[in-house]
Amino acid sequence: MKVHVDSEKCQGHNRCYALAPGLFKVDEFGYATERNDGVVPENMRDKARLAVENCPERAISIVEDDASA
Amino acid sequence: MAEPVKDWTTDYDIFDPAYKRDPFPIWDEIREECPIAHTERWGGSFMPTRYEDLFNIARNIQTYSSRNVLVADFEPSAYGEDPEGVPAEVQTASQTAGGAPPITADPPVHTWARKLLLPPFSATQVARYEPETRELCAELIAGFIANGRADGAADYAQQIPPRVIASMLGIPKDKAETFTGWVRGFLELGLTDPEMRQSSAISIFSYMNEVIQERKQNLREGDLPSYLLTSQVDGEPVPEAHVLGTCFLLMVAGIDTTWSSIGSAIWHLAQHPADRARLIAEPELIDSAVEELLRAYSPVTMARYVAEETEYAGCPMHEGDKVLMNFPAANRDPRVFENPDQVIIDREKNPHIAFGVGIHRCAGSNLARMEMKVAIQEWLKHIPEFRLEAPDEVTWAGGQVRGPRKMALVWGS
């Protein structure tokens, strides 16, 4: 599984970073990007889904990885 | 006195006493019957109440301009038509800078005005003010805990944001009381009283102007006016009128809003012993509790100015019409939130838009969250058991910023 932040949509609500600092980082303006090319470790999948569900800008997407699903 | 409202979908009044006290059933009615309500009152406006509509309208900045974000304000300038006695710099600030950027600006001005403001309000920067906020909350509580009673709005919630923003602006905290008066005069009482609104705006602009003139002589490390005065945009210093407009906005946007949220949070906890107990037993829930309280008791409703002929969901809108951005109603939309009227402090799915959505997302949201978190933690630490003395006697401010204004709390014996 991978996460991706669409930087056109992100408005820096900081919700993803607060919920999953292991998956996202924010710059000095508060805009988020994914860490580690967006790769989501097995034990952080729930966190990734939580980030998607809480982003008010709908800026985060998840790509499921078929091989390991 | 205004006529009582008979039909909320065609004649709403955000200053109606029933709306101020308990807007939730009114929003439910509008949301299900006619989701974009309309009124002729206060100059006329439309009011979307469904989450999806708020989301769409907030993101369409072409059609829905932010040049005027207050619904009952008929003048783009804060001064009305007679700026006599207002210092020239102050007049320029309100006119050329478009009032209070970035909230009253559209791109392109909005883009750089906002970019300028975001770094000092990032979560990391704001965390520097957490220890002093904690100290302030503890001090306030120490001042009344032995009495076994206090007004949770006036003696606590209202005291916190003005002092924190004063600290960020580098101005004496003993001015806080004065600011509170001005900000209420502008944003609360002044919304329906143009004269009070104007004189309050002039007081804030004039005071901030003095601060800025003084800082130009003696820059200081780390305060916001100095930061803005020494910042550059495209290689040029930020125009002074812009600095003034932004400082004005910080004072106005940071005080009433946050104190309303803190007040509503305390009001909720006073009536929900189970939530108090849980927050004490599971302190790690504080972050999701803050988001949930922001959702359920969102204080802020901003307006938009329709900049071109349009039609939204069958409602024809004309240039100059106002749209009241009812973020609070969107946050209770059952299409998005399960059991929206229930406060669930560990709610998992909570994409609330209490801080707006789109390019105007509250620049102070990290600060507001920090203040709420600390205010709740300190209260529960010192006063874990408390209740409303007389639930029916709590008074609420409504209109564009909603929160309790008189709220007697009792504890102990």
Ligand code: HEM
């Ligand atoms: C719980 C407290 C607060 C709430 C609910 C709140 C809510 C909002 C909302 C809904 C907006 C968007 C307005 C729009 O779309 O037109 C906004 C914008 C803004 N707020 Fe807040 N606010 C709060 C606290 C603060 C604080 C503490 C500050 C700073 C001191 C602040 C500064 C701003 C600024 C500068 C903007 C304009 C951003 C822009 O236009 O780009 N707010 N706020």
Ligand code: SF4
């Ligand atoms: S929650 Fe969404 S808008 Fe907020 S920082 Fe993360 S990606 Fe950006």
